[in-house]
Amino acid sequence: MNKIITIGREFGSGGREFGRRLSEQLGFAYYDQEIISEISKRTSLSEQYIQAVVEHRPSFSFPIHIGRSFYPSVSPAFEQTMSVYQEQARIIAEMAAKSNCVIVGRCADYILRDYRPFRIFVYADMDSKIKRCREKGPEEEKLSEKELKQKISDIDKKRAKYYEFYTGHPWGDKLNFDLCINTTQTVIKELVPAIAKLF
Amino acid sequence: MNKIITIGREFGSGGREFGRRLSEQLGFAYYDQEIISEISKRTSLSEQYIQAVVEHRPSFSFPIHIGRSFYPSVSPAFEQTMSVYQEQARIIAEMAAKSNCVIVGRCADYILRDYRPFRIFVYADMDSKIKRCREKGPEEEKLSEKELKQKISDIDKKRAKYYEFYTGHPWGDKLNFDLCINTTQTVIKELVPAIAKLF
Numbered sequence A, B: 001m002n003k004i005i006t007i008g009r010e011f012g013s014g015g016r017e018f019g020r021r022l023s024e025q026l027g028f029a030y031y032d033q034e035i036i037s038e039i040s041k042r043t044s045l046s047e048q049y050i051q052a053v054v055e056h057r058p059s060f061s062f063p064i065h066i067g068r069s070f071y072p073s074v075s076p077a078f079e080q081t082m083s084v085y086q087e088q089a090r091i092i093a094e095m096a097a098k099s100n101c102v103i104v105g106r107c108a109d110y111i112l113r114d115y116r117p118f119r120i121f122v123y124a125d126m127d128s129k130i131k132r133c134r135e136k137g138p139e140e141e142k143l144s145e146k147e148l149k150q151k152i153s154d155i156d157k158k159r160a161k162y163y164e165f166y167t168g169h170p171w172g173d174k175l176n177f178d179l180c181i182n183t184t185q186t187v188i189k190e191l192v193p194a195i196a197k198l199f
Helices: A015-026 A033-043 A047-054 A076-098 A126-136 A145-167 A188-196 B015-026 B033-043 B047-054 B076-098 B126-136 B145-167 B188-196
Strands: A004-009 A029-031 A063-066 A069-072 A101-104 A118-123 A179-182 B004-009 B029-031 B063-066 B069-072 B101-104 B118-123 B179-182
Touching: A004 A015, A015 A029, A015 A101, A015 A118, A015 A188, A029 A033, A029 A076, A033 A047, A033 A076, A047 A076, A076 A101, A126 A145, A179 A188, A188 B188, B004 B015, B015 B029, B015 B101, B015 B118, B015 B188, B029 B033, B029 B076, B033 B047, B033 B076, B047 B076, B076 B101, B126 B145, B179 B188
Parallel strands: A004 A101, A004 A118, A029 A101, A118 A179, B004 B101, B004 B118, B029 B101, B118 B179
Antiparallel strands: A063 A069, A179 B179, B063 B069
């Protein structure tokens, strides 16, 4: 069976960099944005749209009350969201079947639970996430400290809602991971060789 | 400055074994029960007594209301508990100053915060903790599944209360650790060489 490493991460914690470096060190395939591109190809929906969909938990419409029964009305938007999610799950399973790989985000830890992936969660304290965002993102340069903090919180809240909706588990709960890495005081490059030795 | 590794752990997660093996692999000093023995020597209190004290958060007596002010009445038992804790903190600081070391439990991560220790938390799911307890502890053999589960929960609850009382932080919160290791699906012996490579 292929070795699968899944990486959940807080925004600004450097989880993506960690995943990419780990895959390079191990010679494993690396999947992150590639998954979005593949869903886009298969569904003929734009990458931007897919990105927006997979960053939000779908919202139900109000149930319609007919007689004594409740029928939830399922909106076309909800159906499309679910089909994007199903496509994503299918693609992730295909990738896992193909070769050893590192997969970042996208509930891959849950989708691939039958493959027994090694599940890593990368996190950091807020100051360190702000600092990392400022260093990496030209977009973030324009934001004030308060705005950037808000942005980080908002993105993580969305990730949490999305993860909890699809998996039924709280996001970032250490019991759902094999290893949780705090990058607050860490140079990610220096961390990778040790973690790679686990595989 | 010496390299200090502190290890917090859930009961039955194998944290102590992990700490001992890690110290052997690194050639670091290892402190666990040694701290109790040393407090006992310095305070002339029995090791059993010290053990009981450092496993419980001290309880305050009811405050006495005099006039408009509240004076908490401090019992001799409370004072003794606090002096044991202070002695423990002093000994842990001395150990950290002496050489590279691994220290298991005893709020060492908090006591040594100015030394910037590498803080590890070891945990596992309940089934795996029960299994580990059964394998390791002859005492636990006599307990039913339910009793053993209760024992594990009780010990961890005590640890949580103790940690939270002395540090003001929630016990086992991943943000207070650099690395959280789930030993549920892990052979500890195989984990140690990789983690040792971090140092």
